[in-house]
Amino acid sequence: MSRESNLDQLTNWLQARYHDQTEYLQATSEIARDVIDVFNANEAYKQYDVLRRLSVPERIIHFTVHWLNDDNQVEIHQGWRVQHSGLIGPYKGGLRFHPTVNESILKFLAFEQSFKNALTGLPIGGAKGGSDFNPRGRSETEIMRFCQAFMTELYRHIGPNTDVPAGDINVSGREIGFLYGQYRRILNQFGGTLTGKDISFGGSHVRTEATGFGLIYMLEAVLETHQTPLKNKVVGISGAGNVALHAALRATQLGARVVSLSNSRGALLNESGFSENSLTQAIETKDQHNNILKALSDDGHGDYQADASPWQLNMDIALPCATQNEIDEPAAQKLVDHNVRFLLEGANMPCTTRAHQVLAENKIVYVPGKASNAGGVAISGLEMSQNAAFRRDSYSDIDTTLKHIMRSIHQQCLQEGQRDGEINYAKGANIAGFRRLADAIVMQGL
Numbered sequence: 001m002s003r004e005s006n007l008d009q010l011t012n013w014l015q016a017r018y019h020d021q022t023e024y025l026q027a028t029s030e031i032a033r034d035v036i037d038v039f040n041a042n043e044a045y046k047q048y049d050v051l052r053r054l055s056v057p058e059r060i061i062h063f064t065v066h067w068l069n070d071d072n073q074v075e076i077h078q079g080w081r082v083q084h085s086g087l088i089g090p091y092k093g094g095l096r097f098h099p100t101v102n103e104s105i106l107k108f109l110a111f112e113q114s115f116k117n118a119l120t121g122l123p124i125g126g127a128k129g130g131s132d133f134n135p136r137g138r139s140e141t142e143i144m145r146f147c148q149a150f151m152t153e154l155y156r157h158i159g160p161n162t163d164v165p166a167g168d169i170n171v172s173g174r175e176i177g178f179l180y181g182q183y184r185r186i187l188n189q190f191g192g193t194l195t196g197k198d199i200s201f202g203g204s205h206v207r208t209e210a211t212g213f214g215l216i217y218m219l220e221a222v223l224e225t226h227q228t229p230l231k232n233k234v235v236g237i238s239g240a241g242n243v244a245l246h247a248a249l250r251a252t253q254l255g256a257r258v259v260s261l262s263n264s265r266g267a268l269l270n271e272s273g274f275s276e277n278s279l280t281q282a283i284e285t286k287d288q289h290n291n292i293l294k295a296l297s298d299d300g301h302g303d304y305q306a307d308a309s310p311w312q313l314n315m316d317i318a319l320p321c322a323t324q325n326e327i328d329e330p331a332a333q334k335l336v337d338h339n340v341r342f343l344l345e346g347a348n349m350p351c352t353t354r355a356h357q358v359l360a361e362n363k364i365v366y367v368p369g370k371a372s373n374a375g376g377v378a379i380s381g382l383e384m385s386q387n388a389a390f391r392r393d394s395y396s397d398i399d400t401t402l403k404h405i406m407r408s409i410h411q412q413c414l415q416e417g418q419r420d421g422e423i424n425y426a427k428g429a430n431i432a433g434f435r436r437l438a439d440a441i442v443m444q445g446l
Protein backbone atom coordinates (compact mmCIF):
# COMPACT_ATOMS: atom_id res chain seq x y z
CA MET A 1 0.00 0.00 0.00
CA SER A 2 1.34 3.50 -0.77
CA ARG A 3 2.55 5.93 1.87
CA GLU A 4 -0.51 8.12 1.36
CA SER A 5 -3.05 5.35 1.46
CA ASN A 6 -1.76 4.07 4.82
CA LEU A 7 -1.86 7.59 6.20
CA ASP A 8 -5.29 8.29 4.71
CA GLN A 9 -6.61 5.01 5.99
CA LEU A 10 -5.54 5.82 9.55
CA THR A 11 -6.81 9.40 9.36
CA ASN A 12 -10.18 8.30 7.97
CA TRP A 13 -10.49 5.58 10.57
CA LEU A 14 -9.84 8.06 13.41
CA GLN A 15 -12.06 10.74 11.82
CA ALA A 16 -14.99 8.35 11.50
CA ARG A 17 -14.85 7.44 15.18
CA TYR A 18 -13.74 10.65 16.85
CA HIS A 19 -14.76 13.43 14.45
CA ASP A 20 -15.68 15.82 17.29
CA GLN A 21 -12.40 15.32 19.24
CA THR A 22 -10.38 18.00 17.48
CA GLU A 23 -7.31 18.24 19.72
CA TYR A 24 -6.97 14.45 19.73
CA LEU A 25 -7.24 14.25 15.93
CA GLN A 26 -4.71 17.10 15.61
CA ALA A 27 -2.15 15.33 17.82
CA THR A 28 -2.55 11.89 16.25
CA SER A 29 -2.41 13.15 12.68
CA GLU A 30 0.71 15.27 13.35
CA ILE A 31 2.59 12.25 14.68
CA ALA A 32 1.27 9.90 12.00
CA ARG A 33 2.53 12.22 9.25
CA ASP A 34 6.03 12.21 10.76
CA VAL A 35 6.34 8.47 11.37
CA ILE A 36 4.52 7.03 8.36
CA ASP A 37 7.73 6.30 6.41
CA VAL A 38 9.26 4.46 9.38
CA PHE A 39 6.01 2.50 9.74
CA ASN A 40 5.84 1.63 6.05
CA ALA A 41 9.47 0.46 6.01
CA ASN A 42 8.99 -2.07 8.83
CA GLU A 43 7.07 -5.30 8.13
CA ALA A 44 6.59 -6.12 11.84
CA TYR A 45 5.15 -2.67 12.53
CA LYS A 46 2.62 -3.20 9.73
CA GLN A 47 1.82 -6.76 10.77
CA TYR A 48 1.14 -5.66 14.35
CA ASP A 49 -0.79 -2.59 13.16
CA VAL A 50 1.29 -0.49 15.57
CA LEU A 51 0.25 2.94 14.32
CA ARG A 52 -3.47 2.37 14.75
CA ARG A 53 -2.92 0.62 18.08
CA LEU A 54 -0.77 3.45 19.41
CA SER A 55 -3.36 6.02 18.38
CA VAL A 56 -6.08 4.72 20.67
CA PRO A 57 -5.75 4.74 24.48
CA GLU A 58 -5.69 1.39 26.22
CA ARG A 59 -8.31 2.49 28.74
CA ILE A 60 -10.43 5.54 29.61
CA ILE A 61 -11.88 5.82 33.11
CA HIS A 62 -14.69 8.33 33.48
CA PHE A 63 -16.34 9.10 36.81
CA THR A 64 -18.45 11.70 38.58
CA VAL A 65 -17.15 13.63 41.57
CA HIS A 66 -19.70 14.71 44.19
CA TRP A 67 -18.47 17.08 46.86
CA LEU A 68 -19.66 19.70 49.34
CA ASN A 69 -18.78 23.38 48.90
CA ASP A 70 -18.32 25.94 51.70
CA ASP A 71 -22.08 26.76 51.60
CA ASN A 72 -22.85 23.10 52.31
CA GLN A 73 -24.17 22.60 48.81
CA VAL A 74 -23.50 19.56 46.70
CA GLU A 75 -21.43 20.18 43.59
CA ILE A 76 -20.94 17.72 40.75
CA HIS A 77 -17.96 17.55 38.40
CA GLN A 78 -16.63 15.09 35.87
CA GLY A 79 -13.33 13.25 36.32
CA TRP A 80 -11.25 11.19 33.91
CA ARG A 81 -8.08 9.15 33.72
CA VAL A 82 -6.92 8.26 30.24
CA GLN A 83 -4.44 5.37 30.45
CA HIS A 84 -2.94 5.63 27.02
CA SER A 85 -0.03 3.20 26.99
CA GLY A 86 1.44 0.89 29.61
CA LEU A 87 3.87 -0.71 27.17
CA ILE A 88 7.13 0.48 28.68
CA GLY A 89 6.16 1.19 32.30
CA PRO A 90 3.30 2.10 34.64
CA TYR A 91 0.89 4.65 33.15
CA LYS A 92 2.33 8.06 34.01
CA GLY A 93 1.14 11.62 33.53
CA GLY A 94 -0.42 14.60 35.21
CA LEU A 95 -3.87 15.61 36.40
CA ARG A 96 -5.36 18.85 35.10
CA PHE A 97 -8.17 20.76 36.83
CA HIS A 98 -9.62 23.27 34.40
CA PRO A 99 -13.08 24.08 33.01
CA THR A 100 -11.85 23.31 29.47
CA VAL A 101 -10.93 19.71 30.39
CA ASN A 102 -12.82 17.16 28.31
CA GLU A 103 -12.18 13.73 26.87
CA SER A 104 -10.63 14.99 23.62
CA ILE A 105 -8.10 17.16 25.43
CA LEU A 106 -7.14 14.41 27.88
CA LYS A 107 -6.85 11.87 25.06
CA PHE A 108 -4.50 14.12 23.12
CA LEU A 109 -2.46 14.87 26.25
CA ALA A 110 -2.22 11.17 27.16
CA PHE A 111 -1.20 10.28 23.60
CA GLU A 112 1.54 12.95 23.59
CA GLN A 113 2.60 11.87 27.07
CA SER A 114 3.33 8.32 25.91
CA PHE A 115 5.74 9.62 23.27
CA LYS A 116 7.29 12.15 25.64
CA ASN A 117 7.80 9.57 28.37
CA ALA A 118 9.36 7.16 25.87
CA LEU A 119 11.89 9.88 24.95
CA THR A 120 13.08 10.20 28.56
CA GLY A 121 14.48 6.67 28.33
CA LEU A 122 12.86 5.82 31.68
CA PRO A 123 10.39 2.95 32.23
CA ILE A 124 7.22 5.06 32.26
CA GLY A 125 4.05 4.63 30.20
CA GLY A 126 1.69 7.46 29.23
CA ALA A 127 -1.52 8.76 30.82
CA LYS A 128 -3.37 11.96 31.64
CA GLY A 129 -6.34 12.80 33.79
CA GLY A 130 -8.22 15.55 35.45
CA SER A 131 -11.51 17.28 35.91
CA ASP A 132 -13.60 20.19 34.65
CA PHE A 133 -13.44 21.58 38.21
CA ASN A 134 -12.08 25.13 38.26
CA PRO A 135 -10.04 25.85 41.40
CA ARG A 136 -9.89 29.58 40.59
CA GLY A 137 -11.78 31.54 43.24
CA ARG A 138 -12.28 28.47 45.45
CA SER A 139 -11.23 28.44 49.10
CA GLU A 140 -8.46 26.10 50.24
CA THR A 141 -10.97 23.92 52.10
CA GLU A 142 -13.09 23.59 48.95
CA ILE A 143 -10.01 22.58 46.96
CA MET A 144 -9.14 20.05 49.67
CA ARG A 145 -12.64 18.53 49.69
CA PHE A 146 -12.69 18.37 45.91
CA CYS A 147 -9.28 16.63 45.82
CA GLN A 148 -10.47 14.12 48.44
CA ALA A 149 -13.67 13.34 46.55
CA PHE A 150 -11.73 13.04 43.28
CA MET A 151 -9.26 10.60 44.85
CA THR A 152 -12.07 8.56 46.41
CA GLU A 153 -13.08 7.74 42.83
CA LEU A 154 -9.60 7.47 41.33
CA TYR A 155 -7.71 5.44 43.95
CA ARG A 156 -8.94 2.03 42.74
CA HIS A 157 -7.43 2.60 39.29
CA ILE A 158 -3.90 3.67 40.29
CA GLY A 159 -0.88 2.29 42.16
CA PRO A 160 2.92 2.48 42.16
CA ASN A 161 3.20 -0.22 39.48
CA THR A 162 -0.10 0.51 37.74
CA ASP A 163 -0.58 4.23 37.20
CA VAL A 164 1.23 7.13 38.86
CA PRO A 165 -0.49 10.53 38.46
CA ALA A 166 1.22 13.89 39.04
CA GLY A 167 0.38 17.56 38.58
CA ASP A 168 -0.47 19.59 35.50
CA ILE A 169 -2.36 22.87 35.04
CA ASN A 170 -3.86 23.96 38.42
CA VAL A 171 -2.59 20.84 40.15
CA SER A 172 0.65 21.50 42.02
CA GLY A 173 2.20 20.73 45.40
CA ARG A 174 -0.84 21.71 47.45
CA GLU A 175 -3.31 19.64 45.40
CA ILE A 176 -0.91 16.68 45.19
CA GLY A 177 -0.68 16.81 49.01
CA PHE A 178 -4.48 16.66 49.39
CA LEU A 179 -4.78 13.89 46.79
CA TYR A 180 -1.99 11.88 48.37
CA GLY A 181 -3.40 12.32 51.88
CA GLN A 182 -6.71 10.82 50.75
CA TYR A 183 -5.01 7.96 48.89
CA ARG A 184 -2.95 7.07 51.96
CA ARG A 185 -6.00 7.31 54.22
CA ILE A 186 -8.03 4.93 52.05
CA LEU A 187 -5.31 2.34 51.47
CA ASN A 188 -3.21 2.68 54.61
CA GLN A 189 -0.14 2.57 52.42
CA PHE A 190 2.76 4.95 52.10
CA GLY A 191 4.14 4.58 48.62
CA GLY A 192 5.03 6.28 45.39
CA THR A 193 1.60 6.40 43.78
CA LEU A 194 1.71 10.15 43.08
CA THR A 195 4.71 12.24 42.08
CA GLY A 196 5.26 15.91 42.71
CA LYS A 197 4.86 15.24 46.43
CA ASP A 198 6.40 17.58 48.97
CA ILE A 199 9.98 16.75 49.87
CA SER A 200 8.85 15.98 53.46
CA PHE A 201 6.76 12.96 52.37
CA GLY A 202 8.59 11.26 49.54
CA GLY A 203 8.95 14.04 47.01
CA SER A 204 12.10 14.50 44.96
CA HIS A 205 14.46 17.43 44.86
CA VAL A 206 14.14 19.49 41.65
CA ARG A 207 10.66 18.11 40.77
CA THR A 208 9.03 21.55 41.12
CA GLU A 209 11.66 23.24 38.99
CA ALA A 210 12.17 20.36 36.56
CA THR A 211 9.91 21.23 33.61
CA GLY A 212 11.07 24.87 33.44
CA PHE A 213 14.74 24.09 34.13
CA GLY A 214 14.67 21.16 31.68
CA LEU A 215 13.26 23.49 29.00
CA ILE A 216 16.26 25.78 29.45
CA TYR A 217 18.72 22.85 29.41
CA MET A 218 17.17 21.79 26.11
CA LEU A 219 17.46 25.39 24.88
CA GLU A 220 21.17 25.37 25.75
CA ALA A 221 21.68 22.18 23.73
CA VAL A 222 19.74 23.59 20.76
CA LEU A 223 21.70 26.87 20.82
CA GLU A 224 25.03 25.00 21.05
CA THR A 225 24.09 23.02 17.95
CA HIS A 226 23.33 26.31 16.23
CA GLN A 227 26.62 27.76 17.54
CA THR A 228 25.17 30.64 19.46
CA PRO A 229 25.25 31.30 23.25
CA LEU A 230 22.27 31.82 25.57
CA LYS A 231 23.95 34.75 27.31
CA ASN A 232 22.35 38.11 26.39
CA LYS A 233 19.63 36.47 24.28
CA VAL A 234 16.20 38.08 24.59
CA VAL A 235 13.53 35.58 25.66
CA GLY A 236 9.73 35.92 25.66
CA ILE A 237 7.66 33.54 27.77
CA SER A 238 3.91 33.00 27.92
CA GLY A 239 2.30 31.70 31.10
CA ALA A 240 2.88 32.54 34.76
CA GLY A 241 2.70 29.08 36.33
CA ASN A 242 5.32 26.70 37.54
CA VAL A 243 6.84 26.00 34.13
CA ALA A 244 6.96 29.62 32.91
CA LEU A 245 8.41 31.04 36.13
CA HIS A 246 11.10 28.38 36.56
CA ALA A 247 12.09 28.66 32.89
CA ALA A 248 12.33 32.44 33.32
CA LEU A 249 14.41 32.02 36.48
CA ARG A 250 16.92 29.55 34.98
CA ALA A 251 17.25 31.53 31.73
CA THR A 252 17.91 34.70 33.76
CA GLN A 253 20.47 32.91 35.93
CA LEU A 254 22.27 31.83 32.75
CA GLY A 255 22.51 35.41 31.49
CA ALA A 256 19.49 35.67 29.16
CA ARG A 257 17.10 38.63 29.28
CA VAL A 258 13.49 37.51 29.88
CA VAL A 259 11.17 40.30 28.72
CA SER A 260 7.65 38.90 29.01
CA LEU A 261 5.32 36.64 30.98
CA SER A 262 1.56 36.33 30.59
CA ASN A 263 -1.69 34.96 31.92
CA SER A 264 -5.18 34.62 30.50
CA ARG A 265 -5.89 38.27 31.39
CA GLY A 266 -2.80 40.06 30.05
CA ALA A 267 0.99 40.25 29.85
CA LEU A 268 3.78 41.59 32.05
CA LEU A 269 6.45 43.27 29.94
CA ASN A 270 9.92 44.38 30.97
CA GLU A 271 12.34 45.29 28.17
CA SER A 272 15.34 45.38 30.47
CA GLY A 273 14.59 41.86 31.69
CA PHE A 274 13.14 40.55 34.94
CA SER A 275 15.53 40.37 37.86
CA GLU A 276 16.32 37.04 39.50
CA ASN A 277 14.87 38.40 42.75
CA SER A 278 11.54 39.32 41.21
CA LEU A 279 11.19 35.85 39.67
CA THR A 280 12.08 34.13 42.94
CA GLN A 281 9.50 36.30 44.70
CA ALA A 282 6.90 35.35 42.08
CA ILE A 283 7.62 31.63 42.53
CA GLU A 284 7.37 31.86 46.29
CA THR A 285 4.20 33.95 46.46
CA LYS A 286 2.20 32.97 43.36
CA ASP A 287 -0.30 30.82 45.30
CA GLN A 288 -1.18 33.77 47.55
CA HIS A 289 -2.12 36.05 44.65
CA ASN A 290 -5.07 36.03 42.32
CA ASN A 291 -2.84 37.64 39.66
CA ILE A 292 0.88 37.34 40.41
CA LEU A 293 1.85 39.30 37.28
CA LYS A 294 -0.26 42.28 38.32
CA ALA A 295 1.34 42.05 41.78
CA LEU A 296 4.84 42.10 40.23
CA SER A 297 3.85 45.12 38.15
CA ASP A 298 2.53 46.90 41.27
CA ASP A 299 5.93 46.25 42.89
CA GLY A 300 7.72 47.93 39.96
CA HIS A 301 8.96 44.75 38.23
CA GLY A 302 7.50 45.48 34.81
CA ASP A 303 4.43 46.86 33.12
CA TYR A 304 1.29 44.69 33.31
CA GLN A 305 -1.05 45.37 30.40
CA ALA A 306 -4.52 43.85 30.33
CA ASP A 307 -5.33 41.86 27.15
CA ALA A 308 -1.74 42.27 25.89
CA SER A 309 0.32 39.58 24.14
CA PRO A 310 3.68 38.33 25.46
CA TRP A 311 4.96 38.31 21.84
CA GLN A 312 4.82 42.05 21.14
CA LEU A 313 8.51 42.85 21.82
CA ASN A 314 11.52 41.95 19.69
CA MET A 315 13.05 38.69 20.92
CA ASP A 316 15.37 35.89 19.84
CA ILE A 317 13.62 33.06 21.63
CA ALA A 318 9.95 32.32 22.35
CA LEU A 319 8.96 29.82 25.04
CA PRO A 320 5.19 29.24 25.06
CA CYS A 321 4.48 27.82 28.53
CA ALA A 322 0.72 28.44 28.93
CA THR A 323 -1.60 25.92 27.26
CA GLN A 324 -2.54 24.05 24.07
CA ASN A 325 -3.11 25.96 20.83
CA GLU A 326 -2.18 29.33 22.38
CA ILE A 327 -0.04 30.12 19.28
CA ASP A 328 -2.36 30.32 16.31
CA GLU A 329 -1.46 31.66 12.89
CA PRO A 330 -1.59 35.41 13.81
CA ALA A 331 0.47 34.80 16.96
CA ALA A 332 3.05 32.86 14.91
CA GLN A 333 3.16 35.75 12.45
CA LYS A 334 3.75 38.11 15.37
CA LEU A 335 6.75 36.00 16.39
CA VAL A 336 8.12 36.23 12.86
CA ASP A 337 7.60 40.02 12.84
CA HIS A 338 9.51 40.30 16.11
CA ASN A 339 12.56 38.39 14.82
CA VAL A 340 12.13 35.17 16.82
CA ARG A 341 14.63 32.52 15.69
CA PHE A 342 13.96 29.71 18.16
CA LEU A 343 10.68 28.43 19.62
CA LEU A 344 10.71 25.71 22.28
CA GLU A 345 7.42 24.52 23.74
CA GLY A 346 7.13 24.51 27.54
CA ALA A 347 3.39 23.73 27.34
CA ASN A 348 1.88 20.70 25.63
CA MET A 349 0.98 21.39 21.96
CA PRO A 350 0.81 25.21 22.28
CA CYS A 351 1.13 25.66 18.48
CA THR A 352 -1.68 25.01 16.04
CA THR A 353 -1.02 23.16 12.79
CA ARG A 354 -1.20 26.47 10.87
CA ALA A 355 1.28 28.04 13.31
CA HIS A 356 3.72 25.18 12.57
CA GLN A 357 3.51 26.03 8.88
CA VAL A 358 4.28 29.71 9.55
CA LEU A 359 7.26 28.76 11.74
CA ALA A 360 8.59 26.34 9.09
CA GLU A 361 8.14 28.80 6.20
CA ASN A 362 10.18 31.35 8.18
CA LYS A 363 12.87 28.86 9.21
CA ILE A 364 12.26 29.30 12.93
CA VAL A 365 13.89 26.44 14.84
CA TYR A 366 10.99 24.65 16.51
CA VAL A 367 11.22 22.09 19.34
CA PRO A 368 7.97 20.30 20.34
CA GLY A 369 6.86 19.99 23.94
CA LYS A 370 7.24 16.24 24.01
CA ALA A 371 11.01 16.84 23.76
CA SER A 372 11.49 20.22 25.41
CA ASN A 373 9.11 19.90 28.37
CA ALA A 374 9.95 16.29 29.23
CA GLY A 375 12.06 17.37 32.21
CA GLY A 376 9.09 17.37 34.58
CA VAL A 377 7.97 13.84 33.92
CA ALA A 378 11.60 12.68 33.83
CA ILE A 379 12.12 13.83 37.40
CA SER A 380 8.79 12.23 38.27
CA GLY A 381 10.33 9.00 36.98
CA LEU A 382 13.27 9.56 39.31
CA GLU A 383 10.84 10.27 42.18
CA MET A 384 9.25 6.88 41.51
CA SER A 385 12.59 5.07 41.66
CA GLN A 386 13.62 6.94 44.83
CA ASN A 387 10.27 5.98 46.45
CA ALA A 388 10.64 2.35 45.41
CA ALA A 389 14.08 2.23 47.00
CA PHE A 390 13.11 4.37 50.06
CA ARG A 391 15.95 6.70 49.06
CA ARG A 392 16.42 10.41 48.49
CA ASP A 393 19.03 11.67 46.03
CA SER A 394 20.69 15.05 46.44
CA TYR A 395 19.56 18.22 44.66
CA SER A 396 22.75 18.46 42.64
CA ASP A 397 22.67 14.79 41.56
CA ILE A 398 19.10 15.15 40.29
CA ASP A 399 19.84 18.45 38.55
CA THR A 400 22.81 16.79 36.80
CA THR A 401 20.64 13.83 35.76
CA LEU A 402 18.01 16.25 34.42
CA LYS A 403 20.67 17.89 32.22
CA HIS A 404 21.79 14.46 30.95
CA ILE A 405 18.23 13.42 30.14
CA MET A 406 17.50 16.66 28.24
CA ARG A 407 20.74 16.26 26.28
CA SER A 408 19.91 12.66 25.49
CA ILE A 409 16.48 13.72 24.18
CA HIS A 410 18.18 16.39 22.08
CA GLN A 411 20.54 13.77 20.71
CA GLN A 412 17.65 11.44 19.80
CA CYS A 413 15.97 14.33 17.95
CA LEU A 414 19.15 14.93 15.95
CA GLN A 415 19.65 11.25 15.22
CA GLU A 416 16.15 10.77 13.82
CA GLY A 417 15.44 14.29 12.55
CA GLN A 418 18.66 15.57 10.95
CA ARG A 419 18.89 15.25 7.17
CA ASP A 420 21.23 17.14 4.83
CA GLY A 421 22.20 19.69 7.48
CA GLU A 422 18.56 20.50 8.31
CA ILE A 423 17.17 19.55 11.73
CA ASN A 424 13.50 18.74 12.12
CA TYR A 425 13.18 18.37 15.90
CA ALA A 426 9.47 17.52 15.78
CA LYS A 427 9.96 14.70 13.33
CA GLY A 428 13.04 13.48 15.22
CA ALA A 429 11.15 13.38 18.53
CA ASN A 430 8.12 11.68 17.00
CA ILE A 431 10.17 9.00 15.28
CA ALA A 432 12.38 8.30 18.33
CA GLY A 433 9.35 7.96 20.66
CA PHE A 434 7.45 5.94 18.08
CA ARG A 435 10.25 3.41 17.59
CA ARG A 436 10.52 2.73 21.31
CA LEU A 437 6.76 2.16 21.67
CA ALA A 438 6.34 0.27 18.40
CA ASP A 439 9.24 -2.09 19.23
CA ALA A 440 7.62 -2.80 22.61
CA ILE A 441 4.33 -3.69 20.87
CA VAL A 442 6.09 -6.09 18.52
CA MET A 443 8.09 -7.73 21.32
CA GLN A 444 5.05 -8.10 23.60
CA GLY A 445 2.84 -9.54 20.84
CA LEU A 446 -0.84 -8.99 20.43
Ligand code: GLU
Binding pocket: 092, 093, 094, 095, 164, 165, 166, 167, 168, 169, 195, 348, 373, 374, 376, 377, 378, 380
Ligand atom coordinates in the same frame (compact mmCIF):
# COMPACT_ATOMS: atom_id res chain seq x y z
N1 GLU B 1 2.09 17.21 33.63
C1 GLU B 1 3.49 17.06 33.33
C2 GLU B 1 3.67 16.75 31.86
O1 GLU B 1 2.90 17.20 31.04
C3 GLU B 1 4.18 16.09 34.27
C4 GLU B 1 3.62 14.71 34.31
C5 GLU B 1 4.24 13.80 35.38
O2 GLU B 1 5.15 14.22 36.09
O3 GLU B 1 3.77 12.66 35.47
O4 GLU B 1 4.59 16.11 31.43
